[in-house]
Amino acid sequence: MNIKYAVWSAVSKDHQAKPDKVSLSEQIAIAHKRSMTKGWESTDLEYIVPGESRTRYVNLRDAENEIPQLKQMLDDAQNGKFNLLVVFDYNRLRDLLDPVAKTLAAYGVQLYSLSQPVEPIPTETFSPYTSDSESIMRGMAQILSRAQISDIQRKIAYAMPKRILGGLPHMVPHGYIPVQGRPAIIDPVRSQACIIAKDMALDGKSLRQICSYLDAEGHPAPKGKRWYPQTVQGILENIYYAGQVTWLNGQITNDPRTGKRKLKPTPDRAIHAEGKHQALWTLEEHHQLVAEMSKREKNYIGKRAYLFSGLLFCGNCGANMSLHAPRLPGNQYVSPELGRYRCRKNGNSCNVIAHTELFPLVLERLRTALLEVESEKINAISPDGDLTELIDRRNRLTEAYLAKAYKLAEYLEIKKDLDSAIEQAEGKVANLEYERSRQAEKIKHVNFILKNWDDFVESLQTDNPQANNQALRSILTRIIISPGPDVRLEFD
Numbered sequence: 044m045n046i047k048y049a050v051w052s053a054v055s056k057d058h059q060a061k062p063d064k065v066s067l068s069e070q071i072a073i074a075h076k077r078s079m080t081k082g083w084e085s086t087d088l089e090y091i092v093p094g095e096s097r098t099r100y101v102n103l104r105d106a107e108n109e110i111p112q113l114k115q116m117l118d119d120a121q122n123g124k125f126n127l128l129v130v131f132d133y134n135r136l137r138d139l140l141d142p143v144a145k146t147l148a149a150y151g152v153q154l155y156s157l158s159q160p161v162e163p164i165p166t167e168t169f170s171p172y173t174s175d176s177e178s179i180m181r182g183m184a185q186i187l188s189r190a191q192i193s194d195i196q197r198k199i200a201y202a203m204p205k206r207i208l209g210g211l212p213h214m215v216p217h218g219y220i221p222v223q224g225r226p227a228i229i230d231p232v233r234s235q236a237c238i239i240a241k242d243m244a245l246d247g248k249s250l251r252q253i254c255s256y257l258d259a260e261g262h263p264a265p266k267g268k269r270w271y272p273q274t275v276q277g278i279l280e281n282i283y284y285a286g287q288v289t290w291l292n293g294q295i296t297n298d299p300r301t302g303k304r305k306l307k308p309t310p311d312r313a314i315h316a317e318g319k320h321q322a323l324w325t326l327e328e329h330h331q332l333v334a335e336m337s338k339r340e341k342n343y344i345g346k347r348a349y350l351f352s353g354l355l356f357c358g359n360c361g362a363n364m365s366l367h368a369p370r371l372p373g374n375q376y377v378s379p380e381l382g383r384y385r386c387r388k389n390g391n392s393c394n395v396i397a398h399t400e401l402f403p404l405v406l407e408r409l410r411t412a413l414l415e416v417e418s419e420k421i422n423a424i425s426p427d428g429d430l431t432e433l434i435d436r437r438n439r440l441t442e443a444y445l446a447k448a449y450k451l452a453e454y455l456e457i458k459k460d461l462d463s464a465i466e467q468a469e470g471k472v473a474n475l476e477y478e479r480s481r482q483a484e485k486i487k488h489v490n491f492i493l494k495n496w497d498d499f500v501e502s503l504q505t506d507n508p509q510a511n512n513q514a515l516r517s518i519l520t521r522i523i524i525s526p527g528p529d530v531r532l533e534f535d
């Protein structure tokens with residue numbers, strides 16, 4: 044089957060303020076031009092959304108009601124009228140990017156962004172999960188359009204209970220494919236991992252054993268490259284797989300470590316309903332799984348996770364270093380203050396450091412690194428000037444042609460070169476804008492931590508170590524300890 048494309052053209056928030064940037068007609072022209080050179084077949088379908096709506100949508104159905112072009116586009120996609128949607132950049136779809144992309148994928152339609160191009164894959168082999176790089180680009184672009192969280196949260200708080208009572212979940216879990224406006228369908232490939240995990244857990248296998256098995260058998264994990272015990276536990280305890288939908292009404296709190304907002308569940312206000320989707324296991328099995336998980340937690344003496352677990356590496360030999368600390372009887376918490384981190388090489392003698400020695404060193408290094416991020420200059424080079432100049436030149440050229448200074452052939456020849464230079468400059472502007480907002484986002488988080496440094500330090504010492512490590516991992520990848528002691532932090 045050939046690639047048959049349609050074009051989506053909308054005004055993005057950034058561009059609306061600067062109307063000379065990339066107009067709708069220019070977007071469409073660029074889309075067609077690029078598609079032609081790729082040899083894609085045009086369907087002549089163009090979906091043009093001229094105005095920027097200030098509304099943010101929680102679900103596609105609301106959006107479709109207000110944006111007729113969106114509904115038309117999705118209907119056409121469903122009816123197989125095209126199999127590639129060309130957009131100028133992912134920002135054009137903003138908050139709707141993820142649901143739209145997933146819905147399109149379910150209809151066998153791929154997304155192609157002119158500004159962040161990832162080549163589409165042959166239509167015969169396309170399935171919602173084959174295009175990893177596409178979803179990565181999509182994920183990155185989405186970070187940009189994530190703003191006004193509180194507004195979205197407000198909408199969720201209002202819209203979700205209704206949606207749940209209608210039998211639709213707030214989030215479709217691993218193993219299901221979301222379908223716009225309708226119950227999700229079972230993903231024949233990904234659901235296998237869930238069923239295997241359920242059977243293994245009921246068979247008494249540990250979460251770690253389940254993870255190793257799923258990794259070894261090559262089952263794709265919901266997030267990242269590997270399966271983690273927490274992920275599996277989340278699946279096993281999720282009542283969605285037993286055919287129910289639920290929404291935990293929650294309180295929104297600010298996480299001082301990351302600056303992110305967290306939804307603190309208030310289970311007493313939970314709303315349950317019979318789902319409209321097909322279950323992967325029975326309600327009875329679900330209750331068995333939940334009982335099994337809570338039994339295991341009770342039997343568990345001393346948590347394996349501690350602050351910095353999985354992050355510490357030996358500067359001598361590169362091996363993982365782990366905590367050796369007394370476990371308090373009857374208390375699940377291991378007190379790291381009394382412990383030492385050790386590299387196990389050479390009969391435990393390769394490298395040792397006490398927590399009391401390591402902790403202030405890590406804090407010092409972290410603060411230094413964050414201060415460096417803060418002072419990082421946002422890319423100062425600006426190609427905007429080039430673009431404005433090029434557009435001016437093209438306008439002058441057109442005026443000159445209209446004033447009969449050029450013959451048509453001459454005019455078209457010069458214009459062709461200008462067009463392609465403009466296209467390139469526009470690509471640069473789009474990339475730079477993307478890079479800038481990503482950096483701004485990073486600096487915002489860093490500033491937040493630096494401003495609340497004492498709270499941050501305190502939360503590192505008192506909060507759940509697993510949550511702390513998750514936050515730390517979003518900032519750094521490794522803490523390398525050399526005898527001396529010397530501590531070095533590694534970032535992405």
Ligand SMILES: [Zn+2]
Nearest residue numbers: 357360386393
């Ligand atoms: Zn070592």
